[in-house]
Amino acid sequence: MxxxxxxxxxDKGLSVRFWGVxxxxxxxxxxxxxxxxxxxxxxxSVDGQRFIVDAGAGLIELxxxxxxxxxxxxxxxxxxxxxxxxxxxxxISGLPFFKPALRADSVIHTWCGNLDxxxxxxxxxxxxxxxxxxxxxxxxxxxxxxxxxHAGETLQIAGxxxxxxxxxxxxxxTGYRFDHNGRAVCYISDIEHDASGPPPELxxxxxxxxxxxxxxxxxxxxxxxxxxxxHSTWREGVRLCREGGARAMAMFHLHPDRDDEVHRNIxxxxxxxxxxxxxxxxxxxVTFD
Numbered sequence: 001m002x003x004x005x006x007x008x009x010x011d012k013g014l015s016v017r018f019w020g021v022x023x024x025x026x027x028x029x030x031x032x033x034x035x036x037x038x039x040x041x042x043x044x045s046v047d048g049q050r051f052i053v054d055a056g057a058g059l060i061e062l063x064x065x066x067x068x069x070x071x072x073x074x075x076x077x078x079x080x081x082x083x084x085x086x087x088x089x090x091x092i093s094g095l096p097f098f099k100p101a102l103r104a105d106s107v108i109h110t111w112c113g114n115l116d117x118x119x120x121x122x123x124x125x126x127x128x129x130x131x132x133x134x135x136x137x138x139x140x141x142x143x144x145x146x147x148x149x150h151a152g153e154t155l156q157i158a159g160x161x162x163x164x165x166x167x168x169x170x171x172x173x174t175g176y177r178f179d180h181n182g183r184a185v186c187y188i189s190d191i192e193h194d195a196s197g198p199p200p201e202l203x204x205x206x207x208x209x210x211x212x213x214x215x216x217x218x219x220x221x222x223x224x225x226x227x228x229x230x231h232s233t234w235r236e237g238v239r240l241c242r243e244g245g246a247r248a249m250a251m252f253h254l255h256p257d258r259d260d261e262v263h264r265n266i267x268x269x270x271x272x273x274x275x276x277x278x279x280x281x282x283x284x285x286v287t288f289d
Contacts, residue, residue: 014180015287016211017043020058021280023190023217023231023253024090031259036282039090040189040253042213046180049158053083053176053187055110058282059094067099081157083111085189086173087123096128096137106142111155113164114172119146151175165205167191169230177205183288184208186246189215189253192229193236203244210288212241213280216251234266238274248276250286 020038027037041058044051052062059082080100085091100106112120124146129136137144149155151166151174165175168191175188186209188202206212214237218226223233234251241249251270254263267279 012048013045013287013289014047014178014183014185015045015285016185016213017045017285018058018250018280018282019043019062020054020056020094021252021254021282022056022090022256023215024256026057027256031261034260034281035254035263035279037256038282039093040085041094042187044178044185044187046160046178049160051081051083051157051160051162051178054085054091054189055082055093055095055098056091057094060097060099063094063097063099063101067103078105078107079158080106080108081111082108083162083174083176084120085167085175085187086114086169086171087112087120087127088171088190089127092124092127095124096133096135096140101137101140101142101144104141108142108144109157110144110146111149111157112146113149113151113153113174114166114169115148117148117150119148121146163205165202168194170228173230175202175205177209180288183210185210185288186212188212188237188240190217190230191215191232192227193232193240198240198243202240206240206244206246209241209244209246211248211250211286212237212244212246213250213252214240215253217253217255234270235273238270238277241274241277248278249274250278250280252280254279 020041038058039056040054041056042053110120155162163177167173177186186206215232216234217231237249263279270277
């Protein structure tokens with residue numbers, strides 16, 4: 001069963017918390033207060049082990065929460081695992097402002113699968129250094145360890161197995177699947193759908209999943225003007241879930257121009273099209289038991 005909002009991820013089992021759900025750039029103001037304005041960041045807990053998927057603006061608040069939990073002088077989980085879908089700016093903009101990066105007892109692991117096996121070290125090094133940024137990541141107190149892989153491989157991280165999938169996006173992107181005790185969550189952002197239908201490997205990737213977090217940047221009537229931009233629609237997400245045998249979908253990577261009223265209306269349509277589905281919003285925790 002999927003539960004309602006809680007303040008923290010579950011210690012055991014499988015759970016997901018949304019810290020940033022917006023695409024392209026952050027937004028603010030009362031029109032966006034309910035679903036939130038931070039760019040992508042999702043916390044996944046697998047039997048007590050935390051994984052952070054994407055490092056957009058939502059990572060900043062997540063980092064603050066982690067440090068509040070342990071206090072200024074408390075012991076901190078030494079290893080933090082950041083699984084990056086890709087390195088476009090809206091998915092990494094929170095990284096230098098992540099509070100655990102300011103702790104010398106932190107080891108921050110980045111995992112990147114869309115660079116032909118290379119890690120994100122060089123690309124992040126270009127982004128976060130003068131003159132584009134005041135300092136480099138290496139000047140922060142935390143230790144950074146960067147890991148590269150090929151999207152499609154299965155990862156072994158902290159004793160957990162995580163499946164990955166190559167996504168259709170400019171310069172490539174990686175989808176992640178988390179399985180635990182027969183329950184599963186898939187993270188699929190960013191992706192441009194195939195007009196002929198979901199490819200077999202993507203349907204196999206989401207097969208039997210309890211929740212698919214899916215790139216829903218555009219509406220159907222907008223998509224025809226944005227072909228090649230690397231994004232999809234909520235209706236294509238529903239199509240993937242139906243054909244792949246996934247149970248429900250979370251509409252994610254929300255368009256920055258679409259406000260709460262519009263998303264509430266879409267959510268009603270979405271829930272009718274695929275019962276149990278919803279629009280992702282900041283602060284929402286979904287647990288599977």
